[in-house]
Amino acid sequence: MELDYTFMADTFFKIWSGIGTTLSLTVLSLLIAAPVAFYMAVLRIRGNSVGSGLTQAYISFVRGTPIVLQILLLYSLLPSFLNMLVKSMGSNFNVFDSIDPFWYAVVVFSLNTIALLAEVFRSALLSIPKGQLEAGVSIGLSEFQTYRKIIIPQAMVVALPAICNITVNLIKGTSLAFLMTVKDVLAIGKIAASYGYNYIESYLDVFLVYIIVCTIVQLLYKFAEQHVGAFRAA
Amino acid sequence: MNTRPFDPSVIFTTMPDLLSYLSVTLLVAVTSIILGSLFGMILAQAKMGTHRIPRWLAHGYTYIMRCTPSIVLLFIVFYGLPKLVEVFTSYDMNDVNRAVFAIITFTLLFGAYISEVFRAAYQAVPKGQYEAAVSIGLTPFQAFYQVMLPQAAVIALPNFGNSVINLLKEGALAYTIGLIDLIGKANLIIAQNFGAYGIEIYLSCMIIYWLMTTLLAKGFLALEAHLDKGQTLQAGQMKRSRILPLFKTTPALIKKFQRQG
Numbered sequence: 001m002e003l004d005y006t007f008m009a010d011t012f013f014k015i016w017s018g019i020g021t022t023l024s025l026t027v028l029s030l031l032i033a034a035p036v037a038f039y040m041a042v043l044r045i046r047g048n049s050v051g052s053g054l055t056q057a058y059i060s061f062v063r064g065t066p067i068v069l070q071i072l073l074l075y076s077l078l079p080s081f082l083n084m085l086v087k088s089m090g091s092n093f094n095v096f097d098s099i100d101p102f103w104y105a106v107v108v109f110s111l112n113t114i115a116l117l118a119e120v121f122r123s124a125l126l127s128i129p130k131g132q133l134e135a136g137v138s139i140g141l142s143e144f145q146t147y148r149k150i151i152i153p154q155a156m157v158v159a160l161p162a163i164c165n166i167t168v169n170l171i172k173g174t175s176l177a178f179l180m181t182v183k184d185v186l187a188i189g190k191i192a193a194s195y196g197y198n199y200i201e202s203y204l205d206v207f208l209v210y211i212i213v214c215t216i217v218q219l220l221y222k223f224a225e226q227h228v229g230a231f232r233a234a
Numbered sequence: 235m236n237t238r239p240f241d242p243s244v245i246f247t248t249m250p251d252l253l254s255y256l257s258v259t260l261l262v263a264v265t266s267i268i269l270g271s272l273f274g275m276i277l278a279q280a281k282m283g284t285h286r287i288p289r290w291l292a293h294g295y296t297y298i299m300r301c302t303p304s305i306v307l308l309f310i311v312f313y314g315l316p317k318l319v320e321v322f323t324s325y326d327m328n329d330v331n332r333a334v335f336a337i338i339t340f341t342l343l344f345g346a347y348i349s350e351v352f353r354a355a356y357q358a359v360p361k362g363q364y365e366a367a368v369s370i371g372l373t374p375f376q377a378f379y380q381v382m383l384p385q386a387a388v389i390a391l392p393n394f395g396n397s398v399i400n401l402l403k404e405g406a407l408a409y410t411i412g413l414i415d416l417i418g419k420a421n422l423i424i425a426q427n428f429g430a431y432g433i434e435i436y437l438s439c440m441i442i443y444w445l446m447t448t449l450l451a452k453g454f455l456a457l458e459a460h461l462d463k464g465q466t467l468q469a470g471q472m473k474r475s476r477i478l479p480l481f482k483t484t485p486a487l488i489k490k491f492q493r494q495g
Contacts, residue, residue, distance in 0.1 A: 064399075064447035065440045066406030069417065073436040168301070175303035176407075186306060199313040206306050214301035 008201040011192045015205055018185040019213065021102065025174045025184065029109035030117075030167065036110075037117035044122050055118065062115035067108075067173055074108045075101075075180050105177040109170060116166050124159035125151065157229050164221035168214050175210070185209050244434035245441070248423060252438055255419040262336045262415065263405045267398055269337070270344025277349035278356065292349065299346030304404045308339045312411045336408035340401060347397050355390035356382065388461045395454030399447050406443070416442065 040059070043051045062070070083095040128151050136146030178187035186206050193202035280292035299307075312335045316327035359382055367377035409418040420435045 060448065061440075061444055064403075064444040064451075066403040066443055068406045068409075069436055069440050069443060072417070073433060073440060076432040076436065172301070172303035175305050186303070200310065200317060203306055203309045203313060207302055207310060210303055210306060211298060211301045 003204075004196075004198055004201055007196070007198050008205060011189065011198075011202050012205045012208065014192060015185050015188045015202075015209055018183055018188040019209065021177075021182060021184040022171060022174050022213070025102070025105055025109060025177060025182070026167065026170050028106050029113045029170060029174075032106070032110040033113035033117050037114045038121050040114065040118035041121035041125055044118065045125060059115040059118055062112055063119075067112055068176060068179070070112060071105075071108050071176055071179050074111075075104055078104050078107060101180045101182050102177075105174070105180050105182045108180075109174060109177075112173070113166065113170060116169075117163070120159050120162040120166065121155070124155040124162075127158050128154050153228075157225075160221065160225050160228065164218060164225075167217055167221070171214060171217065172210065175206075241431065241434060244431045245438045248420075248431075248435050249438050249442070251423065252416055252419055252435075252442065255414060255416050256442065258333065258413065258415040258418075259405060259408075262333055262340065262408055262413070263402050265337050266340035266344050266405070267401060269341040270401070271348055273341060273345030274348035274352055277345055278352035281349065281353050282356065296346045296349055299343055302343075304339070304343055305407050305410060307343060308336070308407055308411060311335050311339045311342070332411050332413040333408070335411055336405070336413055340405060340408075343404070344397065344401050347400070348394065351390050351393040351397060352386070355386040355393075358389045359385045388458075391454065391458050391461065395451065395458075398454075399450055402447060402450070403443070 040055045043055050047055070079095055079099070082099070086093050086095055132150055132154070133143070133146055136150045137143060141149070174184055175186040177184050178190060181187070183191075189202040189206040193199045277292045277296065280288040281296075283289055312332075315335065315338065316330075319325055319327050363381055363385065364377050367381040368374060372380065405415075406417055408415055409421065412418070414422065416439055420439050424430070424432045424435055
């Protein structure tokens with residue numbers, strides 16, 4: 001097998017330009033998903049049966065279907081749906097030309113992450129003994145304050161390893177955004193490869209980039225875990 | 235521009251057509267799971283072994299696979315393997331069925347994931363069990379197969395089930411290398427309709443996948459409850475709903491203890 005090493009080296013630096021898209025997609029999805037997921041987790045724990053049932057159905061459906069299918073479905077559904085919405089409001093805004101597919105990707109990955117995070121938050125909240133809430137309320141804090149100052153900080157420490165997993169999986173998952181013509185790392189590698197059929201070199205580069213990025217993210221989380229979990233070691 | 239209204243009936247009319255290609259999806263998944271489990275056992279053994287180099291290699295391999303998007307690995311195998319084979323043999327892999335590439339990719343992935351599950355489960359069984367078995371005259375082989383393995387299998391089951399479901403979902407990527415499986419067929423049907431009914435047909439696929447994963451999850455839960463008999467002595471008195479979450483957290487707990495030394 002003759003690998004074209006100069007091409008490989010050139011492409012390796014070229015595809016880093018896509019890392020911004022990959023990371024911003026990841027971070028945006030996480031930031032959008034976190035509050036919704038938290039609300040869903042609370043609904044699952046103490047909501048009425050309708051709210052809890054609906055969120056459970058949503059979580060089950062999202063977790064039970066491949067993300068490729070979610071991408072394919074939403075990428076064919078969202079643009080025409082938005083178009084219909086815009087037209088019904090009497091606006092002349094052209095949805096098909098003026099919305100960057102990046103935003104569709106954000107929607108897809110947010111919806112997916114909501115379901116994953118909701119489960120993590122739920123189990124993290126359940127891991128905090130109920131006495132914590134009772135103690136907080138009994139010393140005069142409101143329930144909201146107790147959650148904000150006592151329960152959530154403890155739950156986040158429990159949830160952090162799982163959130164790390166979700167982040168790494170999300171970074172890996174965003175590689176599928178090329179199906180929506182988003183120019184992330186994989187898409188740039190694919191385009192570079194298609195000029196001279198240097199697919200294998202290009203994909204090996206992409207492979208390396210993902211390993212490097214995931215390693216850095218995991219190290220950051222490990223650092224954060226040590227930092228916020230410091231009280232447990234004492 | 236007028237858009238065609240959503241037609242729910244298409245979801246059901248295309249389903250039989252799609253279901254006839256479910257066998258391809260399942261074939262890829264099941265073969266990868268079987269081969270991947272064997273590979274995972276070898277990896278797990280290497281990780282727990284005394285030799286430093288295999289241990290290091292197995293850990294490194296797992297780490298790399300955990301950081302690799304499955305689609306990238308799929309592309310690397312699909313484009314790289316024929317070239318690699320060409321170097322060593324004169325065999326031309328261009329006519330090989332694409333399912334083979336998918337199976338190789340998912341075997342590599344599943345092996346890495348499952349080796350961690352196997353290792354954690356095996357290490358969760360107290361070592362005294364093995365020592366006790368050997369001390370009453372069992373050979374090390376018997377001690378492994380008759381004492382350690384059954385206990386480890388029960389512990390591994392929840393995570394094994396999760397990995398199987400994840401693999402089934404990741405197997406959906408196989409269509410990107412041109413394999414005509416469930417989603418490949420869905421894309422073909424959409425192309426035959428000149429791009430129409432995409433939403434309905436993808437929904438149909440999603441329903442099929444959702445049913446499969448839900449049934450699998452239920453099946454694994456039932457199996458867990460069945461195998462859990464006799465594992466926990468007080469199980470009979472506790473409500474099942476209380477045991478299952480506890481049971482599920484054990485691998486996490488085990489990891490925590492391991493980390494603490």
